Amino acid sequence: MNLVLERIENTISRYSMIPAGIRLGVAVSGGADSVFLLHFLAARGGAALTVLHVNHGLRGEESEKDCAFVRDLAEQMGLPFVVHRAGAVSGNLEQFCRRERMAFFASVMTDGLVERVATGHTASDQAETVLMRLLRGAGTTGLRGVLPVTGEGLVRPLLAVRREEVRDWLRERGLAWREDASNDSDAFLRNRVRARLLPVMRELAPEVDGALARVAELAGLDEDYWRKEAGVALDRCARQDGPALVIDRRGLATMHPALLLRVMRMALERVFGGLRRLDLAHVERVAELAVGASGEGTVEVPGGRAVRSMDWMRIEAGAARTGDVDLALPVPGEGIMGGKLVRIWLEADGGYTEGEPTSLEWERLRPPLRLRTWRAGDRFRPVGETVERPVKELFAGSRVPSWERHLWPMITDSDGIVWMYRFGAAASAAADSGSRIRLRVLCDTVFSK
Secondary structure, eight states: OHHHHHHHHHHHHHTTOSOTTEEEEEEOOSSHHHHHHHHHHHHHOSEEEEEEEEEOOTTTHHHHHHHHHHHHHHHHTTOOEEEEEOOOOOSOHHHHHHHHHHHHHHHHHHTTSOSEEEOOOOHHHHHHHHHHHHHTTOOHHHHTOSOSBOTTSEEOTTTTSOHHHHHHHHHHTTOOOOOOGGGGOTTSHHHHIIIIIHHHHHHHOTTHHHHHHHHHHHHHHHHHHHHHHHHHHHHHHEEEETTEEEEEGGGTTTSOHHHHHHHHHHHHHHHHTSOTTOOHHHHHHHHHHHHSSOSEEEEEETTEEEEEETTEEEEEESSOOOSOOEEEOOSSEEEEETTEEEEEEEEOSSOOOOSSSEEEEGGGOOSOOEEEOOOTTOEEOBTTOSSOEEHHHHHHHTTOOHHHHTTOOEEEETTEEEEETTTEEBTTTBOOTTOSSEEEEEEEEOSOO
8 A cells, every 4th residue: 555655645746735744625525435534644643634514405404414423533533524505406416516615615615724725535536527628529628637736725645546446445454434425416417437437447457547637647748748838828819909809810710629719718818817708618608609601600608709700800799788978068068978988068169179089060960969889870971971871881881890889979969979989070170271160079088898
């Protein structure tokens, strides 16, 4: 059994899991793996341990017995004990339980009680996880399986030892653990993989657990490399637009599909803060939108959307925008729309000057004035043009992306549009050297949309 402990030490050292003197939480369910982990870490020393237990309450009295067992074990070992009682189950049971555990671990780290949390995942868990994800069609990101160290502060020291090795070690020392009857239920895919699929695979290849662990390790190496490449590629063709991300899709057109999918995945991850509700199908649909022949389109994904307009694609979180905005605009006055502050005032002296601020001839206007957004069917004739044109056509000719159009500031009077951001005054309302009273319009950017 010394070889078992040596493999654990090598894992801890390889990934720098447990720095000397660290405050380390140990997640203990009462099962063999977590009990072994607690005994190993306590005997190893070098860290201030706190026992953490999540009582999901799913098995009634048995769950309470699990909690009491772990509490007694912590007391016998002279270690602090912290329990979290989960709330009512909602949605998928396995996902709910995982969220409860992760939230609990995050809270004890945020509160400073511990700096990292060690969990008892073994090589057997890794083999099951890789197979489950393979059955679900995962790529190399999923085939990494259970990570040795996560960005959330979790560490898994037991990934180089098998479940049976752990149990043998406990039996040799007469150490007890709790059995969870739900591990025998066919209701969960993991249990079916453990009880049906892996035994057959072990008959064909006795070292299949190690082989699957190696697959996970190689997939992790590949993902580390590709993630760096994807970050560089995304930074070359993307810019932040407030909380959204705007991508120049011309930088995507020649990418290899393997890199393209990872770039799109990273872009979604940046905007949404994670990918919990997204799967490979969502990423593929966004990638197809980015490089497809059509210049316009939208892909809705959980939590937001990707919008394609000409040479750009915008990925944004939140609900879809609906309706237009229409504000009264007194003279003098101001209003904010689409991240732009529009101010207007009257001038009767000082002579006529071209350029910003724009000048409209007051005597040609028919108040009241309003500051509003573009509507389907709007038409406008800028200075220098002889006919009115659809505003949508002006946007397209000036390469205005579709997501900027919905809050594009314009001023109207009773007859129609007299001023538009970037397009200036309407030909019918523009001031000239003979204008006696001018309405001055100044538009400044105040924040990103």
